[in-house]
Structures are given as structure tokens and as C-alpha cells.
Amino acid sequence: MMIKSFEGGDMNDALRKVKKELGPDAVILSSRKTERSGSSGTPGVVVTAGLPQMDPPWARDLPGAPEEAPDGVRLSEMDALREVIARMEREWGPGSSREIQGLLARAGHLSGGLLSPALPPFDPVEEARKILAASGFPEEEQEDLVEAFRLLSYQPVDWSSPQVQSLLQFLVAQKLDVAGSLFSGERTSDRPQVILFVGPTGVGKTTTIAKIAAMLVARQRRPVGLVNLDTYRIGAVEQLRIYGDLMGVPVEVVSSPSRLSGAIGHLRESEIILVDSAGRSEGGADELAPFLSVLGSGGAWEFKSVLVVSATQKSDDLNRTLHRFAKIRPEALVVTKVDETGSLGSLYPLLAHSRIPAAYVGTGQKVPEDIELAHGGRLAQWMIEGWSRDGSGVRT
Numbered sequence: 001m002m003i004k005s006f007e008g009g010d011m012n013d014a015l016r017k018v019k020k021e022l023g024p025d026a027v028i029l030s031s032r033k034t035e036r037s038g039s040s041g042t043p044g045v046v047v048t049a050g051l052p053q054m055d056p057p058w059a060r061d062l063p064g065a066p067e068e069a070p071d072g073v074r075l076s077e078m079d080a081l082r083e084v085i086a087r088m089e090r091e092w093g094p095g096s097s098r099e100i101q102g103l104l105a106r107a108g109h110l111s112g113g114l115l116s117p118a119l120p121p122f123d124p125v126e127e128a129r130k131i132l133a134a135s136g137f138p139e140e141e142q143e144d145l146v147e148a149f150r151l152l153s154y155q156p157v158d159w160s161s162p163q164v165q166s167l168l169q170f171l172v173a174q175k176l177d178v179a180g181s182l183f184s185g186e187r188t189s190d191r192p193q194v195i196l197f198v199g200p201t202g203v204g205k206t207t208t209i210a211k212i213a214a215m216l217v218a219r220q221r222r223p224v225g226l227v228n229l230d231t232y233r234i235g236a237v238e239q240l241r242i243y244g245d246l247m248g249v250p251v252e253v254v255s256s257p258s259r260l261s262g263a264i265g266h267l268r269e270s271e272i273i274l275v276d277s278a279g280r281s282e283g284g285a286d287e288l289a290p291f292l293s294v295l296g297s298g299g300a301w302e303f304k305s306v307l308v309v310s311a312t313q314k315s316d317d318l319n320r321t322l323h324r325f326a327k328i329r330p331e332a333l334v335v336t337k338v339d340e341t342g343s344l345g346s347l348y349p350l351l352a353h354s355r356i357p358a359a360y361v362g363t364g365q366k367v368p369e370d371i372e373l374a375h376g377g378r379l380a381q382w383m384i385e386g387w388s389r390d391g392s393g394v395r396t
Helices: 011-022 075-092 098-111 124-134 139-152 161-175 205-218 236-247 257-266 285-296 315-324 345-353 376-385
Strands: 002-008 027-037 042-051 193-198 224-228 251-253 272-276 302-310 332-336 358-362 371-373
Touching: 002 011, 011 042, 042 376, 124 139, 124 161, 139 161, 139 345, 161 345, 161 376, 193 205, 193 285, 205 224, 205 236, 205 272, 205 332, 205 358, 205 371, 224 236, 224 257, 236 251, 251 257, 257 285, 285 302, 302 315, 315 345, 332 345, 345 376
Parallel strands: 193 272, 193 302, 224 251, 224 272, 302 332, 332 358
Antiparallel strands: 002 042, 027 042, 358 371
């Protein structure tokens, strides 16, 4: 998928730019307001759009040569050479034409009147392999994605690195599992939603809870309550209380499972109750088992759990985290700290194979600005090109 962002003075202006550059088949992936647009100082809109077709649009526009080159090489002869290579790919399998791809480059030099030896042809498959390695994808995932890339890149296109990135983004996006918001637009029950956030130490559970609570209170005007089970970490109680005071949200501190039901009862006026748990390096679900017994048996509320992981964790660490908290059966993921690593490929196995969809992505420490709904297209772009705060996804 080819993904790009367009900025305009308003939505109609941005959509006109999308249609002009990507055509009528473009799919709108997301939109957001900006504080300022250009030099006018007025609010604007940024629209992210993509082309979802299997063959990217640039595959239809093969570079041509002049009808009559100075040395007599005709366009028809170059087209015939391309057809020979395409037929070899079809009959002998992908990659069989690599040894003679230099002929295309030589023909291009001849058409321009150059007789010097041609440079080695650009190999899109090897370029895909380099991009995936630089992006931190595990080796076994690299091989699977390279094979998928090879199957979709059979046509004799004059490839470039941006085009390889575009197709890789498409392949990655198809595999990522995203859930969107944890909260429905309208309340469907009189019972509050109780959501437990779990995860290892240092992944940012408390900050994530504060961001989500602030979004619910400020943007959706929904009554929210907070419960803190983290009485192990110094300052954890104070941190959540400070966030609660700033948002005007009640906070309950629970030191034992026997007091959990009562704490939730004190927050009965809240539509959504977010529960912060202690992050422990070992133990995972076993240490939370007494609290889970209370949360899972409460007929007075709806319960679900969310696993919080950090983008700075290695793939093996993420797998161990998933295993430690498997007994809790989390229904969604929150990925934090995508701004703190230069390679996000380590997230791919978790988001593609764990069968736990990603709900939110944390992009910094600011509350509530630095969090957004998980989106497969944007995650794929960040994995391949790197994350950037302006959303351009250009690796630095």
C-alpha cells in the first residue's frame, strides 16, 4: 500500500490534494486537525490516505525510451526484451531472470548514447531484505515477508527503494491485528466497565491510564474512576492521585483483594473504571491471581484486561511477557514508547501472531496528547520507515 499524508486548509482542500496525487481509488486512513497550517496561521486538517491495490500505481507506468534513440535502438526492441524477461519469470519461476537483468540496464545506456559498462541492476528482493533487517524484524519474520514480497513483485518494474518500502508496508499492514477503541460510543449497560491494565515494570501503565482517562473525560465527557493496586512501587499511589486530582477523577487505593469490591462500589457513579496494577519482572498473572478472582466474579460490573508492552522491548522479551500474562487472557494490547526506539520491527510477531489486537499506541509522555488509536496502516509505515512525531514516518 502506498501511504502518504496531505495537509489542507480544510477537509475538502485536503481531499482535493489526495485525489489529485493518488487518484479516485485512494482510501482515507485517518484525519486530524492541526493547530496551524502553512504560513497563514489558521487551523488546518491532515489527511492520511493510501492506495490498497495489490500492484502499486507506479507498476503501470514503466519508464520508456525515445521512439528512435540516437544509435538506432527502438522502443519496440526494448519492450521485446522486457517481455523476454517477464516470460522467463512466468515459466522458470521468480528470480530466474536476475542474471540477464543487466541487459535492460545496458539497453537503457545504449538508448542514451552511452557505451560504458552498466551498473549492477537494482535488486528489489535484496533491498526488501535490507529494509526489514534495518527495521528490527526477527530473522524468521524477514524470510516470510521477503517470500511474500517476491511473489508480489514478479513484474519487470524498474524498482526503487521507496517502491519496495511501499509494498512492504502493504504486506505488513495486512498481518497486523488492531482493535480500535476499548470503549463503545454509547453506554449499553448500567454496569460500569472495569478494565485492568497489566504488564512488566517500566512500560508506562500508569501514564497510559492517565492518557486514556483524560481522553474519556475531556473529549467524551464520560464519568471515569481510577483504582490503584500498585502499592509496591514508591510514588505510584501519589502519581495516580495527582493525575486524578488534575482531571477531577476519583481515585481508590487497594492494598488487598478483600478491599477491591468495596473500592469499586465507591466508584459506582463512574461509567468506566481503570485499574492500575503493579509491574513486576517475574510472576506475571500469578501475583495478580487474588485480585483477578475478585474482578472476574463481579456480576455488578463488566470486566476485561489489557496488556501493556513497550516498543523498546526485544521480540524475545515481548514473547516472554505474553507468556507470563497469558493466564489473564488480555483482550487487547497497548504499545507504549514508540518514540523511544529507532526500529519497531520487533513488535511485528506480537501484533501479527498473538491474536490479541492492539487498541492504542503511546507516542510520548504528554497527557493526554501522546496516545492514539492503533491503526494497521500507520503501524506498518512506522515499522518500515521509522516513527516520527510529525507523522511522516521517515527513518532518521
